[in-house]
Amino acid sequence: MxxxxxxxxxxxxxxxxxxxxxxxxxxxxxxxxxxxxxxxxxxxxxxxxxxxxxxxxxxxxxxxxxxxxxxxxxxxxxxxxxxxxxxxxxxxxxxxxxxxxxxxxxxxxxxxxxxxxxxxxxxxxxxxxxxxxxxxxxxxxxxxxxxxxxxxxxxxxxxxxxxxxxxxxxxxxxxxxxxxxxxxxxxxxxxxxxxxxxxxxxxxxxxxxxxxxxxxxxxxxxxxxxQYAGRQVEQSPTRELFRDPHHPYTFGLLAALPERATGRRLPAIAGVVPGQFDKLPGCTFAPRCPHASDLCHSQVPPRAPARLGKALCWTPLVNGVPQHSAVAS
Amino acid sequence: MVLYFLKRAALTIPTFFALMFLTFAAIRLVPGDPVEVRVGERGISPERLAQFRHELGLDQPVWKQFFDYVWALLHGDFGTSVVTNEKVLTEFFTLFPATVELSLSAILFAVMIGVPAGAIAAVKRGSWYDQTLMSISVVGFSMPIFWWGLLLIMLVAERLHLTPVSGRIDLIKFYFEPVTGFMLIDSVLSGQKGALLDALHHLVLPVIVLGTVPLATIARMTRSSMLEVLGEDYVRTARAKGLSPFRVIGLHALRNALIPVVTVIGLSVGSSMAGAVLTETIFSWPGVGKWLIEAIGRRDYPALQGGVMLISAIVISVNLLVDVIYGVINPRIRHGR
Known part of the structure; x- marks a missing residue:
């Protein structure tokens, strides 16, 4: 236990x-x-x-x-x-x-x-x-x-x-x-x-x-x-997380590490953290997410299975690519 | 620490010189002099008047009077009362214990009630208890002492007969020679049954009257200081250690919250000794305050000058002592110098 x-x-x-x-x-x-x-x-x-x-x-x-x-x-x-x-x-x-x-x-x-x-x-x-x-x-x-x-x-x-x-x-x-x-x-x-x-x-x-x-x-x-804005967006063993982040937020965080940057400019996550009284009906990360769809904005995403880092996302990433069928499986 | 103390002590010297000048000047700005007051309206031959003035040195130019006064003071001579012909120093210290007894009791009363009341108000911030206490303390803080004293005498002593009206002890029932001048101690030493209780009984009203303003100040100060401290990280640490709320608040928070309160308490000791003047007058308390008031009436220059100087010296010493205590409870100061 x-x-x-x-x-x-x-x-x-x-x-x-x-x-x-x-x-x-x-x-x-x-x-x-x-x-x-x-x-x-x-x-x-x-x-x-x-x-x-x-x-x-x-x-x-x-x-x-x-x-x-x-x-x-x-x-x-x-x-x-x-x-x-x-x-x-x-x-x-x-x-x-x-x-x-x-x-x-x-x-x-x-x-x-x-x-x-x-x-x-x-x-x-x-x-x-x-x-x-x-x-x-x-x-x-x-x-x-x-x-x-x-x-x-x-x-x-x-x-x-x-x-x-x-x-x-x-x-x-x-x-x-x-x-x-x-x-x-x-x-x-x-x-x-x-x-x-x-x-x-x-x-x-x-x-x-x-x-x-x-x-x-x-x-x-x-x-x-x-964690992002009070919610747990991803959870996995450290090695897994660094190798292949499944939530777009984690992906953005890791991409922003200077050690990982490839271009001349450091990549950043656009936008700001939602404020205390911003009522977001869907995913809290949706306003800043490059992959966000209408669904993301309107409904709270489900939790993905453990192999996808329990990501709280409609389209969890695998190797940086959104998986549209992942949630159904 | 010793060096720090000496430095602070040295800084008080200019204060004393300023005081000498102020007391000397202030009393001379009041119309009339001791001779006129003593002569009254009966009238007296100009020759006798001149002779009296000469005896008291009042025919000298003012600047010379001032230098004579300073010179005597520097030699430890506080002069002789014009009215009683007693040494000012002797008179002062005969009466002083009564003032000390009253003001220390008042401060003790204020601290014992003010600190816990303020601390509880801070812990229960915004509650009805907090709001009531803070409203009362505003009233207490702004209460005119004279009126408050008379009010209590009328209600508690006259109407309800709960306490005596004035004095330090019932002189009809008890009589003994003063040994220390402190009634509470002397009444015990006298061995007379009930004397201590009677002395305490006489203290109740004057202590409440004199203690009201410091009580309100200390309660408010403790509350605001406690509010600040309760948000500190080390209070959270204390709670994270699994300590009881009593220990977290009563030891970890209060110890820090009391640092600014000690300053206020120290200042109150000083100001209540000086401020006892009104209370002593209301309750016919035979202390220095009452004596000073009488000295003003009689234009007793030496008594007034000496008395004010002595009270000031004591207030300054108390403040110095507070600085030392401050260092004891606040390690950051102790090691800082």
Whole structure:
């Protein structure tokens, strides 16, 4: 059975001008020790879906799902108290801005120790020993001294290492990393990603990596989910996705990678992401899709079979060519 | 840290010089002088009047009076009251504990209610609780102290007989020599049964009156500061750790939200000591404020100058202390210098 199994997850926010659906019928399945990449641009609902799993959405959010289980437990029916026993211990999450994600008023040692105290009820000497071990594990030099450091005394890369140490403190089964390297320098980005991959190898935890960087996906993920405007447009093994993208959006994204460009000008996806209140009756990508037909504009496309990357498209691509008969088969 | 403290302390010196000048000038701008007030309307021979003036140094040119005053101050001499012939310093410190007791109790009252009330309002933003609290705090903030005090006396003390009208303790039932000058401590030291309770009972109304404005300020400040902090990434991190809402809000958020509030609290301590003047007058509270008001009436130049200087010195010291506390609760400042 999958470690994290989410079926048909939708999240909408109550706003002054009516409900806004940030996540629309998303399926996420993560097996133990698997690395799942979720890729998409800002506002595509990548983070919101995972925050829903953590139960960290504001009260204006409404979460619905056909299934939402973690390690065999139904997250939908779990009370807040029980859920708090799981998050921070079995599911942990790290965020995009490491510098502002640590509390400026408390020392590094306190913030890591707090997790250990809350979930594992360790006493003070045990917490200290385990914290030192964790700091060493995430590659912090001179951990003794860093215990009493305050966040403002740390660099961005170091802060993210501390965040990771805090997240893996209770040996979680699943770590959700929400753009863990976006706010960091390029060289540090690679270090942090390497660290996450190594930790996942050493501890056997599963990793969900949210990013908008295709390069990060190519290097780390085994499975990829591509999100566009709140919907999941494609899902397949990483190798497959890069070899033969089936959704026109994925195709456009990959074609826009400088490494893949052939002409003098970098190809781009024309148009812009639909706004919060654009009501599109059909495919959300249709206005920007070079292959869009009247059908695409008027009706939500069905999901293609797994061999076509579960693409949410009326005419999924094979080797860049739209397949008009694909959906019927 | 020590260097930082010394720097801040040095910066207060010009303030003191400005204060010396202002207190000296302000009281002399008021018509009349101590001699005229004492003589009253009875009339007195011009020779006697001149003699009195000479004794008090009032026949000297104003600039010379000022330099004599500054010279004496620099030697730690705050002068002698024209009215009582007591040293200003002695009089001040006999009365000061009563003022401190009142203003500290008022601030304690304001903090104990204002911080939780403001924090809860922020967490329940937009609720009826929040809206009610914020409306009340506007009223509290703009309440004229004098009117508010009289209103409470009329309602609580006169009509409902819940509290005494004035004073620090029931002098008919209890009498003891002051030891520390703090009624709450002295009443315990006296060993008389019920004395502490009676002293507390006398504190209730003055504390509410003096504490109302700081209470409103602190509640509003805590609320807005808390609202800002609740949206911060580290609050989300705290929740992601699986901590209880009480710990997330009460520790992770509040600790950060209190940083600007501490400044307000510190300033309120200072301003409530100075602002106790009205409250002390309403409740016949024998503190420095009441004494200063009387000194104005009598044109008691040395008492006024000395009293204002001393209160200012204390307010400035409190503000300095707040800066130090600020560094303790905000590590970014502690390590920044």
């Amino acid at each position: 999958a470690l994290l199994d989410i079926r048909n997850l939708s999240v909408s926010f109550a706003t002054r001008s009516g409900a806004f659906r940030a996540v629309d019928s998303v399926d996420v399945v993560v097996d133990s020790n698997e690395v799942l990449g979720i890729v998409g641009e800002s506002g595509s609902g990548k983070s919101v879906a995972m925050l829903a799993v953590m139960g960290l959405l504001p009260w204006t959010a409404t979460v619905t799902a056909d299934a939402m289980t973690f390690d065999g437990r139904d997250l939908r029916t779990l009370g807040t108290r029980e859920r708090r026993r799981i998050i921070g211990r079995d599911i942990a999450m790290i965020f995009q801005e490491p510098m502002s994600s640590l509390n400026p008023c408390f020392t590094v040692g306190f913030q890591i120790g707090e997790t250990l105290k809350t979930h594992l009820h360790m006493d003070k000497p045990a917490r200290r020993a385990r914290t030192l071990e964790l700091l060493e594990q995430v590659g912090i030099t001179d951990p003794e001294r860093r215990l009493s450091a305050f966040p403002h005394q740390l660099s961005g890369g170091m802060s993210q290492r501390i965040m990771i140490a805090m997240a893996i403190a209770c040996r979680p089964k699943l770590l959700i990393a929400d753009e863990p390297s976006t706010a960091l320098d390029v060289t540090i980005q690679a270090q942090i990603l390497d660290l996450l991959v190594a930790l996942r190898r050493d501890t056997g935890m599963a990793l969900v990596l949210i990013t908008h960087d295709m390069g990060v996906i190519a290097e780390t993920a085994e499975q990829v989910v591509v």
